[in-house]
Amino acid sequence: MLEQAPPVCLELHRVSMSFGGQPVLKDINLVVREGEIVGLIGPNGAGKTMLFNLIAGVYHASQGSIRYRGQETTRWPPHRLCHAGLARTFQVPRPFPEMTALENVLLGLMFGKIDGPAADAAKEQAGELLALVGLDHKTDTPAGKLTLSEQRRLEVARALATRPHLLLLDEIAAGLSPQAVGQVARLVKKLHRQGINLMIIDHFLNLTLKVCHRLVALDEGEIIMAGEPGQVIRHPEVVAAYLGTRE
Amino acid sequence: MGTISRKPYRKQNNFFCRFLASETWPLAAVVGGLLLAWPLCFPKADLYYQVLGMACFYGVLAMAWNILALAGGISLGHSAFFGLGAYGSGLLAHYQGWSPAVTIPLGAMVGAGYGVLWGIFFQRLRGVYFGLATLAAVEIPRVIIDNWGSFTYGSLGLVGIPGLPDLRLGAVEISLGASLRALYYFLLALMCLAGALHFWVMHSRWGWGLRAIRENEAAAAMLGVNVRRSFFLALLLSSFLAGLCGGLYAHLLGLIEPALVFSLHLSALPLVLSIFGGRFHFLGPLLGALLLYPLDQLVLQPYLPMGHAAIYGVVIIATIFFWPRGLTTCLSKRRRSV
Amino acid sequence: MWRWTQILVAGGALGSFYALVALGFSLIFGVTHAFNLAYGEFILLSGYLAYFLWKSWGLPFYGTIPVCLVVMPGAALLLHLFLRRVRSPFEINSLVATFGLALVLQNLMLALFSADYRLIQPEAFPFLHLPATGLTITDKQFGLLTFSLAATLLVHLLLRHTFLGKALRATIQEREAAELAGINVNRMGWLAFAFGGLLIGLAGPMYGQTMYIYPAGGVEATLIAITITIFAGVGRTRSLLLGGWLVGLAEAAAAMWLGGSWKELVSALLLITLLVVRPSGLAGRDGNHKP
Ligand SMILES: Nc1ncnc2c1ncn2[C@@H]1O[C@H](COP(=O)(O)OP(=O)(O)OP(=O)(O)O)[C@@H](O)[C@H]1O
Ligand SMILES: [Mg+2]
Numbered sequence: 032m033l034e035q036a037p038p039v040c041l042e043l044h045r046v047s048m049s050f051g052g053q054p055v056l057k058d059i060n061l062v063v064r065e066g067e068i069v070g071l072i073g074p075n076g077a078g079k080t081m082l083f084n085l086i087a088g089v090y091h092a093s094q095g096s097i098r099y100r101g102q103e104t105t106r107w108p109p110h111r112l113c114h115a116g117l118a119r120t121f122q123v124p125r126p127f128p129e130m131t132a133l134e135n136v137l138l139g140l141m142f143g144k145i146d147g148p149a150a151d152a153a154k155e156q157a158g159e160l161l162a163l164v165g166l167d168h169k170t171d172t173p174a175g176k177l178t179l180s181e182q183r184r185l186e187v188a189r190a191l192a193t194r195p196h197l198l199l200l201d202e203i204a205a206g207l208s209p210q211a212v213g214q215v216a217r218l219v220k221k222l223h224r225q226g227i228n229l230m231i232i233d234h235f236l237n238l239t240l241k242v243c244h245r246l247v248a249l250d251e252g253e254i255i256m257a258g259e260p261g262q263v264i265r266h267p268e269v270v271a272a273y274l275g276t277r278e
Numbered sequence: 279m280g281t282i283s284r285k286p287y288r289k290q291n292n293f294f295c296r297f298l299a300s301e302t303w304p305l306a307a308v309v310g311g312l313l314l315a316w317p318l319c320f321p322k323a324d325l326y327y328q329v330l331g332m333a334c335f336y337g338v339l340a341m342a343w344n345i346l347a348l349a350g351g352i353s354l355g356h357s358a359f360f361g362l363g364a365y366g367s368g369l370l371a372h373y374q375g376w377s378p379a380v381t382i383p384l385g386a387m388v389g390a391g392y393g394v395l396w397g398i399f400f401q402r403l404r405g406v407y408f409g410l411a412t413l414a415a416v417e418i419p420r421v422i423i424d425n426w427g428s429f430t431y432g433s434l435g436l437v438g439i440p441g442l443p444d445l446r447l448g449a450v451e452i453s454l455g456a457s458l459r460a461l462y463y464f465l466l467a468l469m470c471l472a473g474a475l476h477f478w479v480m481h482s483r484w485g486w487g488l489r490a491i492r493e494n495e496a497a498a499a500m501l502g503v504n505v506r507r508s509f510f511l512a513l514l515l516s517s518f519l520a521g522l523c524g525g526l527y528a529h530l531l532g533l534i535e536p537a538l539v540f541s542l543h544l545s546a547l548p549l550v551l552s553i554f555g556g557r558f559h560f561l562g563p564l565l566g567a568l569l570l571y572p573l574d575q576l577v578l579q580p581y582l583p584m585g586h587a588a589i590y591g592v593v594i595i596a597t598i599f600f601w602p603r604g605l606t607t608c609l610s611k612r613r614r615s616v
Numbered sequence: 617m618w619r620w621t622q623i624l625v626a627g628g629a630l631g632s633f634y635a636l637v638a639l640g641f642s643l644i645f646g647v648t649h650a651f652n653l654a655y656g657e658f659i660l661l662s663g664y665l666a667y668f669l670w671k672s673w674g675l676p677f678y679g680t681i682p683v684c685l686v687v688m689p690g691a692a693l694l695l696h697l698f699l700r701r702v703r704s705p706f707e708i709n710s711l712v713a714t715f716g717l718a719l720v721l722q723n724l725m726l727a728l729f730s731a732d733y734r735l736i737q738p739e740a741f742p743f744l745h746l747p748a749t750g751l752t753i754t755d756k757q758f759g760l761l762t763f764s765l766a767a768t769l770l771v772h773l774l775l776r777h778t779f780l781g782k783a784l785r786a787t788i789q790e791r792e793a794a795e796l797a798g799i800n801v802n803r804m805g806w807l808a809f810a811f812g813g814l815l816i817g818l819a820g821p822m823y824g825q826t827m828y829i830y831p832a833g834g835v836e837a838t839l840i841a842i843t844i845t846i847f848a849g850v851g852r853t854r855s856l857l858l859g860g861w862l863v864g865l866a867e868a869a870a871a872m873w874l875g876g877s878w879k880e881l882v883s884a885l886l887l888i889t890l891l892v893v894r895p896s897g898l899a900g901r902d903g904n905h906k907p
Contacts, residue, residue, distance in 0.1 A: 087500060113502035121500075127493035138490050141483060142502035150486060193502055352708055354653075354715060399888070402895035406651055406707045411891045413653070414839055417884035425877050542835055546719050553712065585727030591719030598713045599701055 037065040039098075040197055040228050041086065046095035048081060048252075055081050056252045059095070063197070068219065068229045070239030070260065073249035074273055079232045080122050082249070083199050086230075087119045088112045100196070114145050116196030120189075120203060122232070124182035128175025132185055135174050136160050136192045143193025160188045164218070180207065187218075197228045204238035216241040236264065248272065297477060302606075306473075306561055309568070313466055317459060324458045325576075331462040333571040334469035335523065335530075336547060340555070340563035341476040342519030343548035347557050348485060349512045350404070350492035355412035357544035359389035359517040362419055363524025364539045365430065368439045371529070378442055382525035389521020390514055392419065397510040404495070413545070420540035435535025439528050461530075468526075469564065472519065477560040479515070488512055520548075543587055550590040554597045556604025565605060618749045623868045629757040631864020632764035633822055635857045637837060638844035639771055640815030644692070646788030646850040647808040648699050650710035655816075655841055656834030657721035658695070662688050662820020663736075663829040664729055670736050677737055677825060684817040692813025696805060718834060725831040733828040736821065760822055767818055771811070772853035784808060788851045836880060843887040846897050862886075 041063040048056040056078045063069050071079050084090045086097060088109040097105045104112060127135050136157040141147040161167050164184040169177060174185060183203050190198060200219075204212050219242045223229060233239040239246060239260065246263040248256040250272035256263050263269055297303055313330065320326065343356050367385025370376055392415075400411050423430045430436065442454040442461070452460045479485045487508045490498035499505045528534050548563070555566025570593060578586040601608050641655050665687060666680035675683075698717065702710045740754040775781040786794040787804040795801045823829065823837070840863060847862075848855030863883060871879045891897060 089496065089500070108504075108506075109496075109499040110502045110504045113500060119500060121497065125494045125497040127490055127497065129493055130489070138486060138498070138503075139501045141486060142490075142498075144502070147483075147502075149483060150481075189497075189501060352712065354711075399892050403891055404895075406711050407891055407895060407897045409708070409711050410651060410842060410897075411888055413835070414884040414887040417836075417839070417881060418888075421878060421881040421884075425875070537832070542719065542722065542832065546715060549712070550716070550719075582727060584730065585723035585725075588720045588723035588727070591716040591721075591723065594716035595713050595720070598709050598716070599703070602703065602709065 037067075039063070040065050040067070040100060041230075042098045043082075043086070044096045044098070046085060046092045046097060048078075048085060048090065048093050054252055056085070056092075059252075059254060061247060061254070061257075063228060063230060065228060066223075067245060068223055068231065068243050070243035070246045071230060071232045071249060072234070072236060072239060072246055072263075072269075074275070075234070076251075077249040077272075078252040079234075079249055080201055081252075083119055083201055083230075083232065086112075087117060087199060110142075113143060113193050116194070117199070118143070118190035118193045118195035118197075119199035120183070120186035120201050122201040122205075124179065124186050126174035126177070126182050126185055126189075129173055131171045132161060132166055132174055132177065132188075133157050133170045135185055136188050139189040139192025143195075157192065160192055161185075163191070164188045165214075180211075191222070195227060197230070198222065200229060200231045202232050202234055204233060205235065207237075209237075212237050212241070240264070302559070302561060309561075309565070310470065313568075317462070321459075327458040327462040329572050329575045330568075331458070331465040332575070333567050334462075334465040335526070336551060336571050337469045337564045337567035338472040339520060339523045339544075340548040340551035340567050341472050342516050342523065344476065344552045344557050344563045345479055345519070346512050346516040347552060348480065348492065349488040349509050350495075351509065351513065352405075352409050352549070353412045353516075353545075354409045354549070355414075355416040355545050356516075356520050356548055357540050357542070358392055358412075358416040358419055359520035360524035360527070360544050361416075361423070361534075361536070361539035362392050363389040363521030364528040364534045365419075365423055365436070365524075366521070367525030368436045368528040368534055369430065371439055372436060378440065378525075378529045382522060382529065385525030385528070386518050386521035389524060390518040393513050393517025393521075396517070397513050401506060401510070416540055416545060420536050423540075424536045430536075433536060435533055435538070436528075437533040439532050439534070441532060442526075442529050473560065473564055476563070480560045484508060484511070543590075546590060546594070550594040550597075553602075553604055554593050556606030556608070558603060559606035562604050562606040569605075618751055619872070621749075621751055623865065623872050625751070625753055625757065626871075627865035627868030628861060629753075629761045629764075629864070630826070630868060631861035632768070632857070633760050633819070633826065633860070634840050634844060634863050635860025636764040636767050636815060636822070637819050638841045638848070638856050638860060639768060639853065640812040640819065641838075641841035642845045642848070642850050642852075642856060643771075643784075643788075643808045643815070644695075644812040645845055647805045648696075648710070649707070650699050650702070650714065651707075651842060652695070652699070653711065653714040653838055654695070654717040654721055654834075655714075656837030656839075657718050657725070658688070658691060658816050658834075659819050659823055659837050660725060660829055660831070660834045661691065661721065662816050663824035664725065664734075664820075666821035667734050667736050667824050667829065677821065680736075680821050681818060684820050685814055686817070688817035688820065689810045689813030692809045692816060693806065696809040700805075718838070722831050722834065729831065731831060733830045734824070735828050736824040756825055760826060763818065763822060767815065768853055768857055771815070774811075775851060775853065780807070784811075785851055836883060839887055840883045843883050843890060846887070846890050846894075849898065 039062055043059050043061040046056060046059040047054065059082065071082065073079055085092050088107050091106050096103060099115060099117060127138065137150055137153055140153040140157055141150060158167065158170060161170055164187050166181060166184055166188065169181060174182065177185060187203060204215050207215065216238060219229060231239055231243060243260055245258065246260045247254055248263050248269045255268050255272060256266045343353060346353055363385040366388030367381040370381040370384055371378060396415065400408060403411050424433050426432065445452040445454060454461050454464055487498065487503040490503050491505055491508060495505055524539060551566035551570055552563040554570060555564065556562030574586055574589050578589055597604065637659065641652065644652055662684045666684055669675040669680040669683055670677055699710060702713050740756045742752050743755040743758040744753040775785050783799045784804055784807060786797065787799055787801050791801060844856055844859035844863060847859040863886060866886065867879045867882045870882050
């Protein structure tokens with residue numbers, strides 16, 4: 032009867048981060064298993080983006096260790112993690128502003144894996160990825176000229192271009208209408224069906240509740256609650272954190 | 279990934295085909311043809327041989343600079359590589375008596391050695407701060423060479439550097455030392471080679487990565503571009519080429535002194551030519567050199583023997599104010615070409 | 617022992633002067649946030665002006681200062697007009713544009729004044745001489761010290777204790793906040809450049825009297841000003857003075873032990889060290905940059 036738990040994809044063990052003596056993340060323990068969609072919630076400044084930065088190698092943890100697919104990756108640079116199958120989007124989009132949307136995606140295809148294709152060979156595939164996020168009509172627009180929400184979608188397409196195994200999405204549903212959130216949720220589920228594991232930051236809970244198997248609530252750099260979505264959001268401490276009344 | 283097709287990738291590394299496919303090859307062909315053919319009509323024009331030959335030479339220097347600028351490294355100190363190349367080559371020729379064919383590449387390696395130091399010490403510097411550091415970095419070799427009189431002849435300069443040797447291609451003997459026309463063709467050929475290299479750099483996988491680094495470094499890293507290695511290699515190639523120019527310069531001129539080869543002028547020149555011509559296009563630095571240098575030498579120099587180089591300052595200011603993306607971008611119908 | 621004192625005197629005088637040089641730079645930098653690479657050339661221009669007033673018109677050295685004080689603010693205001701036109705990305709564009717300006721000015725000076733090295737009042741008289749110790753302070757050093765310190769003190773008092781100065785400082789530190797507080801930021805810009813021009817006006821003659829002026833000499837003054845500004849931060853007179861002294865002492869020590877011509881290496885090495893240690897330069901000190 033005992034079901035074997037799926038293998039671990041990402042594991043954070045006692046990870047802490049501080050800037051100039053100021054702690055930003057404290058003693059984080061977290062596991063993402065294969066086939067999971069994990070949501071990361073918490074009020075502004077909780078440290079959600081910083082956690083992504085650590086996992087993706089943009090910053091390196093002051094303490095603790097991060098293991099990704101069985102390898103110790105705590106101090107790996109971002110490009111190495113990318114080659115290992117980890118991709119992320121940035122909360123504030125960081126497109127290559129002077130390249131077209133297509134070229135942005137092309138770069139992901141070319142460099143995402145060590146033996147990536149040459150530019151010409153990957154154009155078609157880049158177009159398909161743009162279509163997947165609904166940007167096929169903006170193929171030749173310079174990314175700097177796209178609107179914010181289009182740039183967010185471009186971020187997703189670009190991240191997918193690296194053919195990730197674990198995808199970190201940072202607030203891609205912020206400020207979207209309910210229908211648009213529904214679309215994003217469908218996309219996320221589709222990616223999940225294709226075998227991609229996901230971690231999703233969602234400040235306003237409009238996306239996470241639709242798609243996540245598990246939620247982790249963060250406040251002031253600490254995990255205050257983790258577990259099944261319905262339970263987490265009703266947990267008094269989480270509510271207090273959002274209302275700003277938590278001690 | 280179900281919806282995303284995974285075709286086997288065609289390997290396409292034929293840069294010649296890609297060059298023919300690019301929209302600018304007619305322009306490149308016209309410019310090249312003109313440069314190749316005009317001496318047939320005016321066989322006795324030593325001044326023009328000299329000026330256009332040097333324009334080609336500075337075109338090479340400008341491309342060397344641009345390879346670093348591709349990755350966003352705006353250097354204000356390329357004369358450091360140039361000067362080290364010149365002194366490396368000149369001193370080797372002076373003390374060892376080796377042929378320029380040997381000393382020039384060795385001199386270029388001295389320049390590249392300094393490039394390695396930049397790569398190590400300046401790896402965390404970006405934008406303006408990188409520029410400031412490079413500006414200051416020129417002073418170090420300059421002051422050392424200036425003060426190391428017993429070895430480098432200090433501020434007196436190194437004189438009597440042998441000229442370029444004669445080339446022998448089969449039965450044909452090309453006397454680079456004696457014939458300005460031969461020298462012109464030599465420099466033109468050099469520029470074409472460098473131009474091809476520049477084209478390759480811009481359109482290679484590595485060049486794409488450099489461009490991504492320039493446009494957004496964090497995003498590039500996250501997409502799998504090895505930022506440090508790519509930038510370092512760009513710096514290495516750039517400093518090597520600038521050193522090569524310096525070494526060549528020493529043998530072209532026959533004498534060098536620190537104030538000449540480590541000058542602000544030589545740091546500025548490749549930057550001005552490149553930005554004016556358009557640093558986003560492989561022809562930009564070349565066109566900049568072919569237009570500006572003759573303008574300076576043939577038009578201004580006779581009127582203003584001292585201070586005619588002010589034109590480069592004026593041009594770069596005008597470029598930054600009015601067409602910051604340079605000439606080639608203005609000319610080309612599409613907004614961008616690389 | 618007295619050798620040390622000699623270094624201290626020479627370095628102190630030089631360093632105070634460098635603080636003066638950096639002060640003008642830092643005021644202008646504070647308002648525009650542009651690393652003005654033509655700054656040294658402006659000081660040279662002021663120096664040439666003083667030189668020709670002294671040489672051709674026979675003005676006494678101290679008589680040249682008022683003239684420079686009148687002329688150079690005008691030049692600085694022109695510079696303001698120039699820098700205001702630079703488009704974004706501002707930082708790198710202004711760096712390149714002022715680099716071009718430096719090139720223009722250098723060649724202009726070359727055309728007008730030739731490449732000769734010039735010095736105002738080549739002979740220096742001992743102002744204070746202690747024969748028993750061998751310690752000498754020349755009148756030039758004394759002048760340099762008093763003028764530089766007096767100017768620095770004046771600027772310090774102005775910035776700290778007058779309403780105008782406080783508004784200026786507020787503008788330099790927090791532009792938007794200053795604007796919200798009802799400060800006319802635009803006018804403060806003109807003001808900063810005017811003050812910067814005054815400081816350049818004073819620095820020029822001092823420069824021409826202390827060091828040789830020649831068209832290519834501006835880079836070094838610029839490097840020194842940038843080094844001290846990055847070391848000290850913007851508009852902080854006391855740190856600027858400290859930075860100036862450190863650079864001055866280092867240069868005096870280098871000149872004493874290695875010889876005068878090695879001195880030019882000091883500012884370059886200091887700047888590179890500073891940047892390598894603090895790669896984000898001035899931006900890093902406020903901690904206001906997010907990934
Ligand atoms: N580079 C940095 N240096 C110093 N502190 C930083 C840096 N980056 C982030 N912080 C601090 O870390 C804390 C967490 O920031 P983070 O961006 O991770 O929050 P967040 O949970 O993503 O919030 P939001 O919902 O606003 O995106 C904040 O207090 C922030 O000020
Ligand atoms: Mg965030």
